[in-house]
Amino acid sequence: MIKPFEVIRPILFQLDPERSHEWSLKMLNLCWRAGIRLSGSHTTRPRQVMGLEFCNPLGLAAGMDKNGDYIDALANLGFGFIEVGTVTPRPQPGNPRPRLFRLPAAQAIINRMGFNNRGIDYLLERVKQANYKGILGINIGKNADTPMARAAEDYLLGLRKVYPLASYVAINISSPNTKDLRQLQNAQEMCRLLQLLKAEQSHLQTIHRKYVPLVVKLAPDLDDDEIRNIAALLLDLQIDGVIATNTTVSREDVAGLPCAGEVGGLSGRPLRRQANRIIAQLAVELGKKIPIIGVGGVVSGDDAVEKLRAGASLVQIYSGLIYRGPGLIEEAKVAIENAS
Numbered sequence: 406m407i408k409p410f411e412v413i414r415p416i417l418f419q420l421d422p423e424r425s426h427e428w429s430l431k432m433l434n435l436c437w438r439a440g441i442r443l444s445g446s447h448t449t450r451p452r453q454v455m456g457l458e459f460c461n462p463l464g465l466a467a468g469m470d471k472n473g474d475y476i477d478a479l480a481n482l483g484f485g486f487i488e489v490g491t492v493t494p495r496p497q498p499g500n501p502r503p504r505l506f507r508l509p510a511a512q513a514i515i516n517r518m519g520f521n522n523r524g525i526d527y528l529l530e531r532v533k534q535a536n537y538k539g540i541l542g543i544n545i546g547k548n549a550d551t552p553m554a555r556a557a558e559d560y561l562l563g564l565r566k567v568y569p570l571a572s573y574v575a576i577n578i579s580s581p582n583t584k585d586l587r588q589l590q591n592a593q594e595m596c597r598l599l600q601l602l603k604a605e606q607s608h609l610q611t612i613h614r615k616y617v618p619l620v621v622k623l624a625p626d627l628d629d630d631e632i633r634n635i636a637a638l639l640l641d642l643q644i645d646g647v648i649a650t651n652t653t654v655s656r657e658d659v660a661g662l663p664c665a666g667e668v669g670g671l672s673g674r675p676l677r678r679q680a681n682r683i684i685a686q687l688a689v690e691l692g693k694k695i696p697i698i699g700v701g702g703v704v705s706g707d708d709a710v711e712k713l714r715a716g717a718s719l720v721q722i723y724s725g726l727i728y729r730g731p732g733l734i735e736e737a738k739v740a741i742e743n744a745s
């Protein structure tokens with residue numbers, strides 16, 4: 406049987422990657438509005454993670470719906486959770502185009518979007534208008550023109566604003582496309598930032614009478630010592646979850662391919678092993694005390710299972726959708742269910 410995505414993909418791949426991204430989301434929206442169900446019929450067992458109930462463990466990673474414009478359309482694909490953002494306090498255009506590149510031979514993507522988004526207030530309006538009632542993560546970052554010395558102010562403002570509407574808040578300190586952002590993963594800076602955010606979370610819990618977990622998203626380019634130190638800090642500060650990983654600046658597995666020299670973060674298949682290494686080490690260091698959301702290079706059902714076996718409790722996908730289409734979601738859910 407011919408699958409619709411196999412017909413559409415060559416057309417999408419003729420278009421500029423960013424246009425094809427926008428067009429795909431618009432098509433998904435049309436399907437949702439027309440009442441066309443795009444999720445499979447497979448039922449999965451719910452999972453409790455971070456005190457939240459996930460109807461299935463497969464989620465959409467941050468960056469696909471930066472402004473929350475397509476929450477219902479994406480939920481219609483059958484995800485167990487959706488992460489929107491990264492959103493910054495003020496709107497910003499991101500980097501100049503072209504800033505998104507396909508490496509089809511490696512099932513990979515390079516992006517240097519640079520947190521293009523319409524700002525937190527816009528996103529919150531979109532979240533309020535959505536019908537979706539499932540788990541919604543909101544991923545927050547800093548504006549490119551906020552000096553690093555004042556980065557914490559952007560994250561604190563972001564946390565305060567999104568707290569009432571988020572199921573969990575993801576702290577993005579690992580994008581390679583905002584100058585110096587990854588410095589926030591250094592022990593001292595990370596400790597200071599997360600202490601402030603934990604204190605604010607506790608304050609917000611009292612005000613809103615609900616506890617919203619704080620999740621930190623890490624880069625795959627950290628070495629063993631850095632991971633060990635970060636894990637100790639996350640335990641010490643009682644951070645609620647960790648997302649491993651963001652895109653990589655490494656080009657080891659794509660050297661020589663067209664577009665491999667583009668500046669930005671690499672995602673998709675070549676990221677898989679690197680992300681799994683980080684997940685596996687975090688799992689050892691965290692000893693099940695802090696759940697891991699595994700992401701990076703899932704392009705098949707087996708890849709999703711591999712993330713869980715490495716120690717993740719939940720799995721997210723992004724680039725795999727570009728290469729495999731929505732069918733990957735069902736494939737991964739079935740593989741996870743069969744493996745558990």
Ligand SMILES: Cc1cc2nc3c(=O)[nH]c(=O)nc-3n(C[C@H](O)[C@H](O)[C@H](O)COP(=O)(O)O)c2cc1C
Nearest residue numbers: 466467468491516650651672673701702722723724
């Ligand atoms: C075009 C693009 C934009 C992204 N934007 C964000 C973002 O805004 N915030 C974020 O935390 N991660 C962002 N990511 C990273 C993904 O959430 C994910 O961590 C990464 O792509 C690895 O997963 P994958 O191999 O399944 O794509 C982006 C990835 C891509 C490809």
